[in-house]
Amino acid sequence: MMFERFTPDARTAVVHAQEHARRLGHQHLGCEHLLLAVVATDQPAGAALRERGVTPERVEEEIVRQVGLGAGSALFGTLNRDALASIGIDLDAVRARIEESFGPDALTRADETVGRGPRPSRLNARRAVPPGLVRRWRRRGRARRAVLTATAPACTGLYQTTGARPSGHIPFTARAKESLANTVREAQARHDHAIGVEHLALGLIAVTSGPVPSVLSALGVSAPALRAAIVDRYRQAG
Numbered sequence: 051m052m053f054e055r056f057t058p059d060a061r062t063a064v065v066h067a068q069e070h071a072r073r074l075g076h077q078h079l080g081c082e083h084l085l086l087a088v089v090a091t092d093q094p095a096g097a098a099l100r101e102r103g104v105t106p107e108r109v110e111e112e113i114v115r116q117v118g119l120g121a122g123s124a125l126f127g128t129l130n131r132d133a134l135a136s137i138g139i140d141l142d143a144v145r146a147r148i149e150e151s152f153g154p155d156a157l158t159r160a161d162e163t164v165g166r167g168p169r170p171s172r173l174n175a176r177r178a179v180p181p182g183l184v185r186r187w188r189r190r191g192r193a194r195r196a197v198l199t200a201t202a203p204a205c206t207g208l209y210q211t212t213g214a215r216p217s218g219h220i221p222f223t224a225r226a227k228e229s230l231a232n233t234v235r236e237a238q239a240r241h242d243h244a245i246g247v248e249h250l251a252l253g254l255i256a257v258t259s260g261p262v263p264s265v266l267s268a269l270g271v272s273a274p275a276l277r278a279a280i281v282d283r284y285r286q287a288g
Contacts, residue, residue: 059246093248229253
C-alpha cells in the first residue's frame with residue numbers, strides 16, 4: 051500500500067535501486083542502493099546531493115570499497131555496456147533472461163565456478179548425448195518459454211508503473227525498511243499525500259547506522275547539512 055503513494059519518479063528510483071543491487075552482485079537491497087538511485091535522479095533532491103559532492107560515482111565507489119562486490123557481478127563487470135547497447139545487446143535483459151531460465155541465483159552459481167572449467171564427468175556425459183537429441187531438447191525449451199511468455203500475467207504494483215520487469219526477488223534489508231518508514235513519516239510531517247524522491251532522500255539521511263552514514267562520512271558531508279539543503283531546495287520550488 052505504501053508504494054501506491056509513491057510518485058512515478060520515486061517508484062523509478064526504487065526500481066533502479068534494485069537494479070544497482072543486482073548489478074553489484076548483492077543479494078539484498080539496502081539503503082546504500084537506494085542512496086545510489088536517489089543521487090542519480092534528475093529531481094531537485096538528487097541535484098542538492100550532487101552539488102555537495104554526493105555523486106553517483108563517488109557513492110558507488112564507497113559502496114564497493116565498504117561493502118564489496120557480490121558473487122555474479124564479475125560476469126558482467128568487464129563488459130562494455132555502452133558498446134554492446136550500440137549493437138542492440140541489453141546486459142540487463144541478458145541477466146534477466148539467465149535468471150528467468152535458471153533461477154535468481156544462477157549468476158551466483160556461475161560466478162563461483164568461473165575459471166574452474168567443466169568437470170570431467172559432466173564433459174564426458176555431454177559428449178555422449180547425440181547431437182540430434184540435444185537440438186530436440188533445445189527446440190522444446192524454446193517452445194515452452196514462448197508459451198510461458200505469452201501466457202504470463204502482467205506485472206503489477208511497483209513494476210507496472212515503471213514498465214520494468216523484475217528478475218528475481220531481492221529482499222529489503224532491515225535498515226532499508228527503516229528508511230522507507232522514515233520516508234512515510236517525512237511525507238506525513240510535511241502534509242504531503244504523495245511520496246516523492248525528496249521524501250526518499252530525507253528518509254535515507256535520517257538513518258543513523260549502517261552504510262549510508264558511513265558513505266556520507268567518507269564523502270565529507272553531514273546529514274544535517276544535506277537535510278537542510280534538500281528542504282531549502284523544495285521550499286524555494288514551492
